[in-house]
Structures are given as C-alpha cells and as structure tokens.
Amino acid sequence: MRKSLAAAALVCGMGVAALPAAAQISGDVVKLGVLTDMSSLYSDINGPGAVVAVQMAIEEFGGMVAGKKIELVQADVQNKADIAATISGRWYDVEGVDAILGTGGSASSIATMRVAGEKKRMFFAVDPASSDITGKLCNAYTVHWVYDTxxxxxxxxxxxxxxxxxxxxxxxxxxxxxxxxxxxxxxxxxxxxxxxxxxxxxxxxxxxxxxxxxxxxxxxxxxxxxxxxxxxxxxxxxxxxxxxxxxxxxxxxxxxxxxxxxxxxxxxxxxxxxxxxAFYWDRNDASRAFAKRFGERMNGKMPTSIQAGFYTAAKHYLEQVKALNTDDADKVMARMKSTPADEPLFGKAVIRQDGRKVHxxxxxxxxxxxxxxxxxxxxxxxxxxxxxxxxxxxxxxxxxxxxxx
Amino acid sequence: MFELLGIAPQALFGQLLVGLINGAFYAMLSLGLAVIFGMLNVINFTHGAQYMLGAFAAWLMLTVLNIPFWIGLVLAPLVVGLFGVVLERLLLKRLYHLDHLYGFLMTFGLALVIEGVFQWKWGSSGQPYPNPIPGGTNLGFMFLPTYRAFVVVAALVICLATWFAIERTRLGGYLRAATENPTLVRAFGINVPRLITLTYGLGVGLAALAGVLAAPIYQVSPLMGQNLVLVVFAVVVIGGMGSILGSIVTGFGLGLIEGLTKVFYPQASSTVIFVIMAIVLLIKPAGLFGRTR
Missing domain, CATH: 3.40.50.2300 (Response regulator)
Structure with missing residues (x-):
C-alpha cells in the first residue's frame, strides 16, 4: 500500500513537472482482470474462453507493454452483483488491477461499472447487454464493447x-x-x-x-x-x-x-x-484465423462474439497503453474516445462520449x-x-x- | 365465460397438469433422498450430481455406444447406482457415527467436484438428447407432449414400487429394522453394512433414473442438478425427513404449487417452495409426514 502511494505521488509529481519519456505505469505492471461467469449458465459464452482470449491478446504483445510486464488475474462473478462489487473493489484497490473486463450478466456488470466510476479505473463491459450501461447509468470509465439490447x-x-x-x-x-x-x-x-x-x-x-x-x-x-x-x-x-x-x-x-x-x-x-x-467466426479471413487459434486452445470450440470481444478489448487497451506510455485511466480513455479504431475482427469502430463502442x-x-x-x-x-x-x-x-x- | 383469479379455467387446468409433471421429478428425486436419509442418516447432497450423472450416462451411451433411450433408461441407473455403491464403500461409511454435518459436507463437496469435472469437459450449455417419443396430443386446453405424459406415469410407477418395496416386503422390513436397531438385526445373521450399501446404491440409482427421464426434456448439462438438489431437499424437509410416502406426496404437491406460482407471480416461482418450507417448519418442525424421534 505504502509502495503504491509512493508510486502514485511520484506519478502526480511527474505529471505536474511534465517530465518527458519515462513510462508511467502504476505498480510497475499492467494488470488485466477478467471477471466473468466461470461456472454458471453463461460460462460457455464467456467463461474460460474469455480468459483464453485475453491471454491471446497478451501473448501478441510478448507479455510486455511500455517496458513493463502484463499480468492477468481472473475470478468467477457467479452473475451476482454483490460478488462483482466486492471483487472489483478489491482488484482496483488492493491488487492494482488497471482494467477489468467482463463482468457476467447485466446486473453484476452494472455493479462493477459503479465501482469503476468511483475508483476512476478502466472497465470494459464486454459481457452485458443492458443498454442502460451507456444510457442513464453511463460513466466516464466504462466502455460497452460488443453489443447491447x-x-x-x-x-x-x-x-x-x-x-x-x-x-x-x-x-x-x-x-x-x-x-x-x-x-x-x-x-x-x-x-x-x-x-x-x-x-x-x-x-x-x-x-x-x-x-x-x-x-x-x-x-x-x-x-x-x-x-x-x-x-x-x-x-x-x-x-x-x-x-x-x-x-x-x-x-x-x-x-x-x-x-x-x-x-x-x-x-x-x-x-x-x-x-x-457483432462477430461470427466464419465471416471473413481475419475472423477465421482468430477462431482457428482460439479453437486450438479450446478443444475445437469456436469463439462467441463476446469471447472475440474480450480479445479485442484487451488488445485495444494494451495498444493505448503502448502508444501513451502510461496506464493512467483518464489518458487512456481520452485517447480511446478521440481515436477511431480499425481492427480485423469488428472492423471500423468509434468509442462515443457515452462509452458506447459503435461498429x-x-x-x-x-x-x-x-x-x-x-x-x-x-x-x-x-x-x-x-x-x-x-x-x-x-x-x-x-x-x-x-x-x- | 367465468374466470378464476384472472385466468381461464382451461388455462388453469393446463398449468396444473404441467405442475404435476414437474412434481413427478421432485417426487422421484426426493424419494431417493428420503430413502438414503431414512436408512443411512446421511443427507445426500450429491443427489443433484447423481441425477446429472444419470442423464450424462444415457447421453454418452447414446452418442458413443449407440444405445437407445429405452435401454439407457435401465442401464444408466445401474451404472450410476454402482458408482454410488463404490462411493459408499470408500467414503460415506466412515461417516455414519459422526454428526450429520460431516456427511453433508462430504456429499456437498463431492457434488462440486463431479459437476466441476463435467463442466470442464463438456461446458455449461449442455448436450442435446433427442426426444424418444416426439409428438403429442391436443387436449383442448393444452398441447400435451407424449413424452411428458410418459414421465408422469413412469414416475408414479417408480414411486409406488419403491414405497411398496420398503414398506411391504421382507427385504424392506430388514432394512427398516436395520436402521432402527442395527445390533439386534446383525444378531439375526443379517449383513447390515451390505444392506446399507445397497440402499445407498438404490437411492443413487433413483436419482440417475430421474436424470435419464429428464435428459430429453432439458439439456444434458453439468449444472442441471445444481438448483434441483436444493428444491428437492426442501421437498424432503417439508414431507418429513426420511418419510417415503411424505416425499412422494410432497413432491407432487409442490410441483403443483410451483406450477400455479408460475401463472400468478412467476418471479417468485424459484422461491415459493422455500417459503412453504419455512412455514411448515414453523408449524410442524418434523415435516408434514415426519415423526419426531
């Protein structure tokens, strides 16, 4: 705790003094957290496949970004809002997770997005469907990634x-x-x-x-x-x-x-x-190539649109960290919202002011x-x-x- | 045209029939649970997993060995029952002299392990099991799938046969005597531990049989027994722990009540049974058909 406080102070200091170059990575590690349904009725749609998808994204970076190691943690959200809130809070506060991806059904995802808003940390709402996430409940640290109601x-x-x-x-x-x-x-x-x-x-x-x-x-x-x-x-x-x-x-x-x-x-x-x-594995060459790599690690299963979303969300996030040389949530978010994306799986996309990714x-x-x-x-x-x-x-x-x- | 509490009588009739069908599953499962508790004094929380094993056994027999449903219906419960026998010999028999809680923890842990392994191997969405008797009859007030009608009849036959075997036959008599006073029964030259092992195998076989019957209706999924075991446990508690007739009657009865809840206030359909359990425990702590020991 003291260490991360010191690091935070250092980061603030550097911000004020506008020192150039050195990467500003909190805790000297970029930590991604996959919190999703690992054991219940949605776990074939996200679950272990979501973890594999994020691992694939991390491996494409060689496990390193901005000169720092990328780490992955995972947990089962059980589609329960209280569990989502508790784990998200602990991940952001204690374990230094920089971005959470998930988090199960809409109720548990809304719980995570509230925590993300409070702690001012990144949340990629890959799993949920409720359009309220970018409607009346929206906040500045949540991106709704794949689809909505x-x-x-x-x-x-x-x-x-x-x-x-x-x-x-x-x-x-x-x-x-x-x-x-x-x-x-x-x-x-x-x-x-x-x-x-x-x-x-x-x-x-x-x-x-x-x-x-x-x-x-x-x-x-x-x-x-x-x-x-x-x-x-x-x-x-x-x-x-x-x-x-x-x-x-x-x-x-x-x-x-x-x-x-x-x-x-x-x-x-x-x-x-x-x-x-928003994604079907057999839609084009890029999706087929991704699906093939995914299937090799998942017993021949093809990825769902959500699992593909986990992959692109992790990849897109790491690209921003690489380009900015920081994992500061405000800076990453600002860049994501101002720069249109074009990637092989979901095509051209923009992330709107309300956090909605549109493709x-x-x-x-x-x-x-x-x-x-x-x-x-x-x-x-x-x-x-x-x-x-x-x-x-x-x-x-x-x-x-x-x-x- | 008169309406009862906002729904037409025909619709109500259909809902009652559907409730009866679900009640048949509750009755079959709670029967096994009650037999095991009554005879072994163990709360078998592996029951849901064993129900799932029955369905998976039938599915594997069909897809891998091409064994049709009707043979699977006999074979799968035997295989799973045998698995139960092994379980009892290896693990459960060491717990009889301890508090209920140990048996409960052991069987609950086993259920998590079994379900976890199956989910790791086959995922959560479930495997398709084709309906062996598709089609149905239009009864005027509802469309009754033939297979569901078969399930109700089969469940009734199974329940009555089990009740008869335990309450009215010589072997059943030994069994009841062995639970009441094992030392005395042993003195008559009866192998009590073997009797108990067989009883557990029978209870597990009943769960598996219900699982095979469920396979064509629900997806054959590792999680299919997870919620069910709680409901069935409530059924057994309401019926009176260990009471066989109690669990059969309560199983069917609660199926009906749950069915009606699905019409009047569907949001509560997953909780109504537990509300009833709480009320029954307040008024009659030993359950509707239970005796205080």
Missing part, C-alpha cells in the same frame, strides 16, 4: 416485425438484462406498427419452461420473444419445440442467441432463427441442417447493419456525460 432490438426485433410478426409475447429473464431487452424490443415493435400482448418474467437460470410455454400459447401472439440468454434460451427453445409452439403457427424470436447456444441446441431445433451478432453488426439466420457443411457452420448472413443504424443515437440514451447541444 438496443442493437438486438434494431436487428432481430425489427427484422421479425417487418417480416409480419406484429403481435408479441415476451418470455423475459427477471433481472436488469431481461427488463432492458424487453423494453428496447417493445419500443421497436410498437414503432413498426406491432403490439405487445403480454409477457411473463422467469427467474434467472430456470430449467422448466413448460408453464411459460402454455402461457405464451394462450396469448395467441404471433411472435414469442425470448428476452433471456444462455442456458435459459436453450431450454426455452427446446421446450417450445416439445410443446409444438412453432408447429402451432407461432414464431420464436431468440433475441440474444450465441453460436454456442446454437451448437448446444443443434441445427435441427435452431434452424430458421434470426439473430443479431457494424450483422443479422444472421441459422442454417438448416442440409445447408451446413460441418461442425460450427451455423449462420448465413442476411444483412449487414451499419453501426449508426444499429446502435441508439447518443442523444437518446439519457447519459449525463453527453453534452446537450
């Missing part, structure tokens, strides 16, 4: 409404993420002339959805919107098939579906689902078993959605950081 609404939601699905019934995970997704998709549905006829909220990590399927069938809605994720979505889709939901003429809209979910469900059950993702996203459809050429060949591209169209305009999110013009 508005993107899912503008992508999948809008495509389903435009294809004629006018009346909706929501099956919603009962916490911050589900609520945000239901709200954002409902807005798109109503804006496109559709209506929401009902919804039911299930606890996170539910295994039996049969009761909810009956309620969804009784609603007579044309579309059943699944505002949940991971294991919950998989079980919903599986049991919808069992209860003849699709055969009965209703359409399922999986609002947040990852490639690992499709893999678990098999194409037979998942075919025809439309979904919105193109893609509307995919899950292939039929006959169309698939082999393992993990699951998506066909329907449409590329330009970033400006996909993400919520900055002035509509209610983020206090955005200056009203």
């Amino acid at each position: 508005v993107v899912l609404a503008n992508g999948t939601g809008s495509a389903v409404v435009k294809a004629g699905g006018k009346s909706w019934f929501f099956l919603t995970a009962d916490y911050a993420f589900g609520h945000a997704l239901e709200r954002d998709v409902s807005a798109v549905v109503t804006a496109n002339g559709g209506k929401v006829v009902g919804s039911v909220r299930h606890p996170l990590n539910t295994s039996d959805f049969s009761s909810f399927m009956l309620q969804a069938q009784a609603s007579k809605a044309q579309v059943i919107g699944l505002a949940n994720a991971g294991g919950d979505t998989i079980n919903s889709i599986k049991q919808a098939a069992e209860f003849g939901v699709v055969k009965g003429g209703q359409k399922l809209a999986g609002l947040l579906v990852f490639v690992t979910d499709v893999h678990s469900l098999t194409l037979k059950l998942a075919q025809g689902l439309q979904l919105t993702e 193109d996203v893609y509307l995919f459809e899950v292939k039929a078993p006959s169309e698939s050429k082999g393992p993990w060949d699951y998506y066909k591209l329907i449409r590329t959605i330009p970033g400006e169209e996909a993400f919520r305009p900055m002035d509509q999110g209610g983020c206090p950081l955005v200056k009203k013009s």
Whole structure:
C-alpha cells in the first residue's frame, strides 16, 4: 500500500513537472482482470474462453507493454452483483488491477461499472447487454464493447416485425438484462406498427419452461420473444419445440442467441432463427484465423462474439497503453474516445462520449441442417447493419456525460 | 365465460397438469433422498450430481455406444447406482457415527467436484438428447407432449414400487429394522453394512433414473442438478425427513404449487417452495409426514 502511494505521488509529481519519456505505469505492471461467469449458465459464452482470449491478446504483445510486464488475474462473478462489487473493489484497490473486463450478466456488470466510476479505473463491459450501461447509468470509465439490447432490438426485433410478426409475447429473464431487452424490443415493435400482448418474467437460470410455454400459447401472439440468454434460451427453445409452439403457427424470436447456444441446441431445433451478432467466426479471413487459434486452445470450440470481444478489448487497451506510455485511466480513455479504431475482427469502430463502442453488426439466420457443411457452420448472413443504424443515437440514451447541444 | 383469479379455467387446468409433471421429478428425486436419509442418516447432497450423472450416462451411451433411450433408461441407473455403491464403500461409511454435518459436507463437496469435472469437459450449455417419443396430443386446453405424459406415469410407477418395496416386503422390513436397531438385526445373521450399501446404491440409482427421464426434456448439462438438489431437499424437509410416502406426496404437491406460482407471480416461482418450507417448519418442525424421534 505504502509502495503504491509512493508510486502514485511520484506519478502526480511527474505529471505536474511534465517530465518527458519515462513510462508511467502504476505498480510497475499492467494488470488485466477478467471477471466473468466461470461456472454458471453463461460460462460457455464467456467463461474460460474469455480468459483464453485475453491471454491471446497478451501473448501478441510478448507479455510486455511500455517496458513493463502484463499480468492477468481472473475470478468467477457467479452473475451476482454483490460478488462483482466486492471483487472489483478489491482488484482496483488492493491488487492494482488497471482494467477489468467482463463482468457476467447485466446486473453484476452494472455493479462493477459503479465501482469503476468511483475508483476512476478502466472497465470494459464486454459481457452485458443492458443498454442502460451507456444510457442513464453511463460513466466516464466504462466502455460497452460488443453489443447491447438496443442493437438486438434494431436487428432481430425489427427484422421479425417487418417480416409480419406484429403481435408479441415476451418470455423475459427477471433481472436488469431481461427488463432492458424487453423494453428496447417493445419500443421497436410498437414503432413498426406491432403490439405487445403480454409477457411473463422467469427467474434467472430456470430449467422448466413448460408453464411459460402454455402461457405464451394462450396469448395467441404471433411472435414469442425470448428476452433471456444462455442456458435459459436453450431450454426455452427446446421446450417450445416439445410443446409444438412453432408447429402451432407461432414464431420464436431468440433475441440474444450465441453460436454456442446454437451448437448446444443443434441445427435441427435452431434452424430458421434470426439473430443479431457483432462477430461470427466464419465471416471473413481475419475472423477465421482468430477462431482457428482460439479453437486450438479450446478443444475445437469456436469463439462467441463476446469471447472475440474480450480479445479485442484487451488488445485495444494494451495498444493505448503502448502508444501513451502510461496506464493512467483518464489518458487512456481520452485517447480511446478521440481515436477511431480499425481492427480485423469488428472492423471500423468509434468509442462515443457515452462509452458506447459503435461498429457494424450483422443479422444472421441459422442454417438448416442440409445447408451446413460441418461442425460450427451455423449462420448465413442476411444483412449487414451499419453501426449508426444499429446502435441508439447518443442523444437518446439519457447519459449525463453527453453534452446537450 | 367465468374466470378464476384472472385466468381461464382451461388455462388453469393446463398449468396444473404441467405442475404435476414437474412434481413427478421432485417426487422421484426426493424419494431417493428420503430413502438414503431414512436408512443411512446421511443427507445426500450429491443427489443433484447423481441425477446429472444419470442423464450424462444415457447421453454418452447414446452418442458413443449407440444405445437407445429405452435401454439407457435401465442401464444408466445401474451404472450410476454402482458408482454410488463404490462411493459408499470408500467414503460415506466412515461417516455414519459422526454428526450429520460431516456427511453433508462430504456429499456437498463431492457434488462440486463431479459437476466441476463435467463442466470442464463438456461446458455449461449442455448436450442435446433427442426426444424418444416426439409428438403429442391436443387436449383442448393444452398441447400435451407424449413424452411428458410418459414421465408422469413412469414416475408414479417408480414411486409406488419403491414405497411398496420398503414398506411391504421382507427385504424392506430388514432394512427398516436395520436402521432402527442395527445390533439386534446383525444378531439375526443379517449383513447390515451390505444392506446399507445397497440402499445407498438404490437411492443413487433413483436419482440417475430421474436424470435419464429428464435428459430429453432439458439439456444434458453439468449444472442441471445444481438448483434441483436444493428444491428437492426442501421437498424432503417439508414431507418429513426420511418419510417415503411424505416425499412422494410432497413432491407432487409442490410441483403443483410451483406450477400455479408460475401463472400468478412467476418471479417468485424459484422461491415459493422455500417459503412453504419455512412455514411448515414453523408449524410442524418434523415435516408434514415426519415423526419426531
């Protein structure tokens, strides 16, 4: 503690005196913390694969940046807000973690972003979906990296409404993420002339959805919107098939579906689902090359968009530290927000004032078993959605950081 | 058209039936747990993991050895039950003379280890197990998948058979006597430790059987038993620790109550059973069917 105080004093002193050259790295080490769901229903989407992705980024730097060693710590967030807050606080304060990446579901991620805001340290919100992270809850030290609920609404939601699905019934995970997704998709549905006829909220990590399927069938809605994720979505889709939901003429809209979910469900059950993702491993040469390296270390599994996000977030952060020769959060953040990025996996991107990273996203459809050429060949591209169209305009999110013009 | 508390009677009927189906799983699992507790005095927290092992065993048999569901339904519980026997011989039998807490910690730790290993190997999303009897019947008020109907019938048969075996047969009589007074029973020339081992194997086999039945409905996932074991434990406590009939009746009953909660206040569906447990413990500490010892 005394050592880091001394270092902090030194850093401040150097700032005042504007001494040139010497790297200003706190604690003489650049420390990244991966705090994510390592053991529960989302852990195939992020989990150990997220740690591997960050390791890959660190290795590309040879384990060193600005002449200092890069270290990686990891922990299981269990998707619980209190655990997220406790670990984040300890990492920033005691263990000298410079940037946290993660941190599980939206509720636990929002807990981390509050801590990051208080401690004025970097937080890459790679896991969560809630658009409130760059809306009313935004802060100056959080970057929302891959996607959010508005993107899912503008992508999948809008495509389903435009294809004629006018009346909706929501099956919603009962916490911050589900609520945000239901709200954002409902807005798109109503804006496109559709209506929401009902919804039911299930606890996170539910295994039996049969009761909810009956309620969804009784609603007579044309579309059943699944505002949940991971294991919950998989079980919903599986049991919808069992209860003849699709055969009965209703359409399922999986609002947040990852490639690992499709893999678990098999194409037979998942075919025809439309979904919105910012990354698919088989989209271009760069993504295939990354996926190959990732798969070699992950038992042949292909990366999800979130795992790819962990890789690019870590890499982008380290690039800023390298360019600035410091891990000072304010300076790194200022540079990230002022310099547009162009990297192989997510393409051209800007990080806005409210912390939203904006890049193109893609509307995919899950292939039929006959169309698939082999393992993990699951998506066909329907449409590329330009970033400006996909993400919520900055002035509509209610983020206090955005200056009203 | 009259409505009951805001929902149509047909919808209510469907929900009750669905609740019954879930109750069938609770009954089967709590039955095994109750048998083990009643006979061995061990709170078997590995039960959820053993349920998962049953499902995984059936899935591995299907994908690796091409053994169809119906054979897996018999074979998987035998294999997992055998695993239970080994577990009892190696570890559990050393704990009988100690406080409940030791057995609880041991089985809980084992469950974490087993689930951890499976998650490391197969991930969290789960493996697909095809439905052996797809299709269903439209009952007018709901669409009843044939497989779920089969599960309810199978569960009832299994529960009644177990109850009969323990309460009405000679072997069951030995078993009950052995728990009541092992020294005396041993004096009659009956191998009590072997009896206990077999009982544990039976309880574990029941969990695995429920797991195989669950495989086509839920994804076969390392975590599938994790939440269930808590619910089932609550069922056993409500029914009365060790009471076999109690666990069967409570299992089905709580399935129904949980099903209704999913209609009236779905957010509470994961907690309602624990609320009931608290209330029952306040009024009748030995559980609904339990005897105070």
